[in-house]
Amino acid sequence: MRIKALPALLCAGLITATGLLASSPALAAEPARGDAGASSDASAAGDIRQKLERIPGLTVVSVADKGGFPFYTLTLAQPVDHRDPDSATFPQRFTLWHKTETAPVVHYTGGYGLSSGTREITTLLGANQVSVEHRYFNTSRPADVDWDDLNVWQQASDEHAIVQALKSIYKTKWLGTGASKGGMTQVYHERFYPGDLDAVVAYVAPNDADNRDDSVYERFFQTVGTPECRSALDAVQREMLVRREAMLPRFEATSKEQGLTFTYLGSPDRAFEFSVLDQVWNFWQSGTYTDCPAVPDAEKATDDELYKWSLDHGLSIYADQGNGAEGSGPYYRQAASQLGWADLKFKHLRDVRNYPDIYQPNSVLPADMRTSYNGRVIKDVDRWVATRGERMMFVYGQNDPWSAEQFKPSKHDSHLYVAPDTNHGALISKLTPAERAKAEATVKRWAGQ
Incomplete structure (x- = not known):
């Protein structure tokens, strides 16, 4: 009865499904920096921190080093109910791996707690990466939880607020990505706020548009x-x-x-x-x-x-x-x-x-x-993706149960790939060589590279 992978009932199971190790070729190829370069980097990192701290409602929790670049843990004060901006708030956790203000930004969510592993397209593009914890998971929740406020529109609105806040710094291309429930979450974000992201790459994202028909x-x-x-x-x-x-x-x-x-x-x-x-x-x-x-x-x-x-x-x-x-x-x-x-x-x-x-x-x-089911919003998303979605890529695994019910991309520069003999860990890199080259070229084009 799933929709994830923590056990099967869950769908995001392989939380690192679209992640690559920090030792990947793209990161290993970073040029060595001398003292002057290090000084310049430190100055740039300090400048970014100052810009982050000027964003209303944003808190810099900590900063560390990741691969020679600053890695920030942040929170943003989010309304419990985005229909009422004056309602109570909660601190939503997210991270920012900053490389340069001119590089593309990969906006990622795993759909659950905070996961900041390097995503496949982050490495492909040499991009900055923002990783968001889903509302009401772990510490990203108010003291008193009304579970009715945990829905796809509210989370899409959370992500919209984060993207809009960071666009004051990163005026570049933004690509959303995620696997399993994280891929679904990015699709919902794109549906409700299509102006936020320049493209979406969703991996093994289930689409149970008709819950009565399995x-x-x-x-x-x-x-x-x-x-x-x-x-x-x-x-x-x-x-x-x-x-x-x-x-x-x-x-x-x-x-x-x-x-x-x-x-x-x-x-x-x-x-x-x-x-x-x-x-x-x-x-x-x-x-x-x-x-x-x-x-x-x-x-x-x-x-x-x-x-x-x-x-x-x-x-x-x-x-x-x-x-x-x-x-x-x-x-x-x-x-x-x-x-x-x-x-x-x-x-x-x-x-x-x-x-x-x-x-x-x-x-x-x-x-x-416990609650009752209402599929109206998910059906709406399904129709929108198939008819109006633009620059959306879906990557599924041939032998993955979660990949059985798929989103159907529109004809508006959108694409669907199935990685042969692959499970819930499907990646662009696991496509056939010809399809991998085509998919990577599309992602780079969307990123302006």
Whole structure:
């Protein structure tokens, strides 16, 4: 029932999906600087800090060095409700990796807590990078949270405020990017504030425009990999529930070792079934077809062999710890209210399931965070992207469940690529050589390079 990857129910799972190590060729190629250059850099960094400190509502929390350039941790006072600018505020965290005022700016969000790893297109362009923590995750929240204010328009308005504030310094090209839920977040930003960014590159961004129709996901699991691999995975998943009496004590022992409880889901047995339902999704989200030969023979495997393999290959445990307000709960709240989820049929498990209605985001939330679904805004975004979106690029992974329901780009200088034999970590660099060259040339053109 996902829409992420922390377990599968989540969709942003690989939070570093579009990140590159600091040792990438583009960074390694930075020329050595002598004393004069270092002095000039220090002067420029001080000038940037002064400009940042003059922005109303912005606080410079700290500054460090990253690859020879200043790396700022910042907050901006954001209205709890952008419809009422005089409402209470909260400090939204973000970072700025400053290189030069004339370089492009890559505006990134992971869709969850603050993640500032270097993005693929940041390295490609030699760009500055702004990384934003999503509202109501970690410390980017008010003291008293009204979860109704956690919606895609409010977050888009948060990002709009940050972009407009920093454009007083960076009067250059701005490109938005993010992976999974972060990619979705950038699409929503572009929909509501199309004047902010010059282009968007969204990786593995799910688009559940019709939450009632999950036929695309069903077809994905009927076609991904080989028939032999699909059958073996289904057999393991089924056998886990067939052997519930043997598996549940092992599941409870693992949970006790990790200090996990299941108040939200209701019982260890309900949590066990929920986790088993996620196994195959997680296998394909994080693994590849090369992992298929290791799938055990479900009927011949011992209880210990079956449980250990599952625990190592997709049996993510959904517990109170990590799924409340202080963890991934804000994501599940968004999935339940607006983003949607994959409510799979699991036909091969019907006679061994005890809780047929459990596979949905409200199940893993505390009672005060549960809500009802309204897909009106997401449908509007879907139509807008397909008809009016400009300079938008979508990169998906061929074997990634999250990539099954895709955004359909318009004909206005927008593009869609699928990286072959790739999971939720799809990148431009994982496209075929010809498509990679084409995509990189497009991104550079959008950046004015």
